[in-house]
Amino acid sequence: MKIHSRLVSAVYIAHSGNYQVGRSGYRICKITPHQMAGKLTAKQCAVNVFGKAGRKASANYCIGYEGDIVCNVEEENRAYTSASKWNDCQAITIEVSNSANGTDRITDASWNSLVNLCVDICKRHNFRLKYDGTKNGSLTRHNMFVNTNCPGTYLQSRFSELARIVNERLDGTTGKKAQVQKGGYDMK
Numbered sequence: 001m002k003i004h005s006r007l008v009s010a011v012y013i014a015h016s017g018n019y020q021v022g023r024s025g026y027r028i029c030k031i032t033p034h035q036m037a038g039k040l041t042a043k044q045c046a047v048n049v050f051g052k053a054g055r056k057a058s059a060n061y062c063i064g065y066e067g068d069i070v071c072n073v074e075e076e077n078r079a080y081t082s083a084s085k086w087n088d089c090q091a092i093t094i095e096v097s098n099s100a101n102g103t104d105r106i107t108d109a110s111w112n113s114l115v116n117l118c119v120d121i122c123k124r125h126n127f128r129l130k131y132d133g134t135k136n137g138s139l140t141r142h143n144m145f146v147n148t149n150c151p152g153t154y155l156q157s158r159f160s161e162l163a164r165i166v167n168e169r170l171d172g173t174t175g176k177k178a179q180v181q182k183g184g185y186d187m188k
Contacts, residue, residue, distance in 0.1 A: 004071035005061070005120045007113070011071040012046035014058035020078040023089045028075065028125045030091035031118055032082055032140045033162070034059065035104055035152045040097050042070040056080055061117060065097040067109030069117060084135075084145035091140060092121050096155065104152025111158075118166045128170060129163035139163050 004011060036045055041064035050058040050072050058079040062070050072095075073079040081093035096114055099107045106114075122128060131139040139159055142150040 003075040005069070005117060005124075007117055007120055008061070008069050008071045010043065011074075012043060012051060013074070014046070014050040014072050014079070015053045015055065017053055018050055018055050018058040019073045019080055023076065023078050024085070026089035028090060028092060028121075029127050030087065030138045030140055031121060031129065032087060032091040032093045032142065033114060033155060033159075034081060034093065034095050034142050034150050035106070035155055036062075036095050036097045037104075037150070037152075038098060039065050039101050041066065042068040042097075045095055045097065046070050046072040059093045059095040061092070061094045063094060063096045063110050063113045063117070065099060065107050065110060067107070067113040069113050082140070082142050082145050083148075087135065087140055087145055092125075094118075096151075098152075103154075104149070105154045115162065115165055115169070118162065119169045122166060122170055129166045131159045131163040 042062040045062040049055065058073050059081050060073045060075055060079045062072050075092060078088050079093045080088065082088050094114065094117060096106050096110050099105045118129065127138055129139045130137045135144045141156060142148055
């Protein structure tokens with residue numbers, strides 16, 4: 001069964017050597033956002049990076065710098081993203097574009113898409129985001145599993161905020177989509 005979010009604009013499946021069919025019996029109960037380490041559209045990341053043979057890397061979703069979202073590995077399959085089979089078998093992994101090359105910041109549009117995608121994933125798979133800074137939470141980081149700068153200091157500094165906003169949306173306490181406005185978020 002091919003499962004992906006209704007928020008995607010397209011599906012560009014990674015090369016077959018860059019992901020695992022199935023999830024080794026694990027259920028989806030985590031989300032792991034990553035940074036692309038470059039300014040790319042979602043399609044560029046999915047096709048030009050993960051679509052190539054031998055990459056041995058992929059993500060379930062790619063979010064471009066303009067907030068575009070594409071599916072790269074269907075949710076019923078494990079993407080090779082975190083250097084941890086244990087994490088990747090349980091997580092929906094999301095590559096998020098940097099706002100510019102040479103920075104680890106992301107655009108407001110990418111942030112909004114990340115929030116909306118996380119809410120959608122949590123609703124469909126029936127879990128909440130818990131960020132406790134350990135691999136046991138439901139919001140995990142790449143650098144919890146391997147020595148890497150990913151997800152970068154900027155995105156990592158916003159993980160608690162991401163969990164809070166997503167859970168507020170799940171609880172219906174905001175009632176509306178979170179939209180970033182000049183470094184903060186505004187409920188519109």
